[in-house]
Amino acid sequence: MNFELDPDVEEMRTMTVAFARRELDGRHQAAGGHEGAGVPFDADEFRRRWLLAGKQGVVGGVVPVEYGGSGLDAVAASAVMEALGYGSSDTGFAFSVAAHLFASLMPVVEFGTEEQKRRLLPALCSGERIAAHAITEPEAGSDALNLRTRAESRGDHYVLHGSKCFTTNAPVADVFVVQAATEPGRGFFGLTAFVVEADTPGLTVGPPYAKVGLRGSPTADVHFDGCVVPSANVLGARGAGASVFSSSMKWERTCLFAAYLGAMRRVLESTVAYAGEREQFGAPIGSFQAVSHRLVDMTLRLESARLLLYKAAWGLARGSEDEVGPALAKLAVSEAAVQLGLDAIQVRGALGVLEGEAETLLRDALPARIFSGTNEIQKNNIARALGLSGNRRRAGRR
Ligand SMILES: Cc1cc2nc3c(=O)[nH]c(=O)nc-3n(C[C@H](O)[C@H](O)[C@H](O)COP(=O)(O)OP(=O)(O)OC[C@H]3O[C@@H](n4cnc5c(N)ncnc54)[C@H](O)[C@@H]3O)c2cc1C
Incomplete structure (x- = not known):
């Protein structure tokens, strides 16, 4: 076992x-905020910073070099994400980068032609x-296979009808990875993933939500009203949408x-x-045991969660198909x-x-317990891996 990062990954983390x-x-x-934070969302400022992150090699991290990415593996990509979270209190921006990279670009890398x-x-x-990546709908959150958005095949193209909600990056997205039902009722094999350009006629995006947290990350509804999408934009194959989704969730x-x-x-660090x-x-106050033990507990939680996460990343970097490791990491x-x-609030008093x-x-x-599949659904998935639940539908599938 080796707990050290490679020197080049260390350097990238420092940078x-x-x-x-x-x-x-x-x-x-503040410029990335939204109405709920009393600051209107500033898409130009967001894009300015996004371009800088692109130059830094951050937004294409795990994409192979031949397609313009930085060719990082999952361990190195985790180190870069950790560095973003450490260097800036705008976790929302880092979250937007992750939604772009792991839920939208990786499906193209892994399933695209x-x-x-x-x-x-x-x-x-x-x-x-x-x-941006759009699967969640008002009626289909945890029950992600039960989509109402339909894609009807018409020869060389599909026509999309339906609405998505909670789509991260939607207000600034140029391209969407969209999950739609091509064969409703076929469960896991009933979904297909599409790449949809934002300027496709019939695609509209709602206003940014006012969220409790991650305010630097814009979120909105996306509507498809007779959107014509070329068949050449199907990701993977017809009916492979759930596989695309599961892979991106890992x-x-x-x-x-x-x-x-x-x-x-x-x-x-600032609390200590x-x-x-x-x-x-x-x-x-740190000399009082009630306070110092709280700081020790904070350290313990962070370090143990970190070990689980890097272990999952290590597996992913080696092509592991294990879903329990990522679920445990997400939960922890x-x-x-x-x-x-x-x-941290308690130690600071008023x-x-x-x-x-x-x-x-x-x-x-708070939102981290909900997105990427709620923590309850992660527990269902882990319980299933332990052989504890029989009915996949009832247990929650996401
Ligand atoms: C900040 C943020 C960003 C997001 N970004 C995206 C995005 O980019 N793209 C996208 O498609 N979606 C996105 N989502 C949506 C997210 O994936 C869903 O919110 C999530 O899957 C849960 O769905 P839901 O909110 O409809 O909750 P529900 O599924 O309605 O669940 C409500 C509660 O019931 C529990 N529950 C439901 N079913 C079960 C069960 N079988 N067993 C036990 N408990 C259960 C849940 O755990 C939860 O506590 C985002 C959400 C947030 C908060």
């Missing part, structure tokens, strides 16, 4: 931390174009959550520093992030409930 501190933190974060890869990937890796449940490891480390400086009863990191946010790093972590961590 990414510096980049995130320089370009993504502080005043820039050579023509699709050459046509789509270079501009998506350089930061010139942004991708990436997301592992590498995306590394951004939270970085955010937790940053907040843990605060406990060393803040004095009550003539001593630093998201729960640790919520608890660490609560603890200052913790003012706007700042601790409350931001908590707000950003």
Whole structure:
């Protein structure tokens, strides 16, 4: 076993931390906000930073070099995501990068034809174009195979009708990976994944949501009203949509959550520093066991979640098909992030409930228990792997 990162990955991590501190933190974060945060979403500012992230090799991280990416494996990609989370308190931006890279570009890398890869990937890796992944619908969240969005085959093209919700990056996306039912009722084999250009007639995007956290990441509804999509834009094969989706979730449940490891480390460090400086009863509060043990528990949660995540990334980098490792990583990191946010607020006392790093972590961590398949669904998946649940539909499939 070797717990060290390769020197070139270490270097990339250092450079990414510096980049995130320089370009993504502080005043820039507000510009990525939305109406709910009292700041209108600024798509131009978001795109400006996205292009810089593209130049940094961040938004095409795991895409092979021949298609314009950085050719990172899952361990290196996790290190880069961790660096983004550590260097900037705008976890929303890192989340947007992950939704683009792991849920939208990786399906093209793993299931796309050579023509699709050459046509789509270079501009998506350089930061010139942004991708989004749309499967969730108002009536189909955890029950992701039960889609109402239909794609009807008409010879050399399909016609899409339906609506998606909670689509990350939708307000800025140039291209969407869309899941639609081609054979409703056929369950796992009833879905097909399509690449849909944002300017396709009949595709419309709603206004950015006002979210509790991840405010630097724009989210919106997407509607398809008679959208004509060439058959050449089917990803994988007709009926392979669920396989495309499952594969992308393995990436997301592992590498995306590394951004939270970085955010937790940053907040843990500032919390330890605060406990060393803040004095009550003539001593630093960190000298009181109730406080120091809380900081130890925060460290324990972070380090154990980190081990699970890098183990899952290590497996992914070796082509493992294991779904339990990524599910465990997703569960551990998201729960640790919520608890660490609560603890960081508690150690700060009243200052913790003012706007700042601790409350931001908590707000950003809450959605992590929900996206990429809720934590309850991860437990269903792990229980199934343990041989504990028979009915896939009833147990939750996502
Ligand atoms: C910030 C954010 C970004 C997102 N980005 C995207 C995106 O880019 N693209 C996209 O397609 N989707 C996206 N989503 C949607 C996300 O994937 C769904 O919200 C998620 O799958 C859960 O679906 P739901 O919200 O409809 O909850 P529901 O499925 O309605 O679940 C509600 C509650 O019931 C529980 N539950 C449901 N079924 C079971 C069961 N069988 N067993 C036990 N408990 C169960 C759930 O765990 C949850 O607690 C995003 C969500 C968030 C919050």
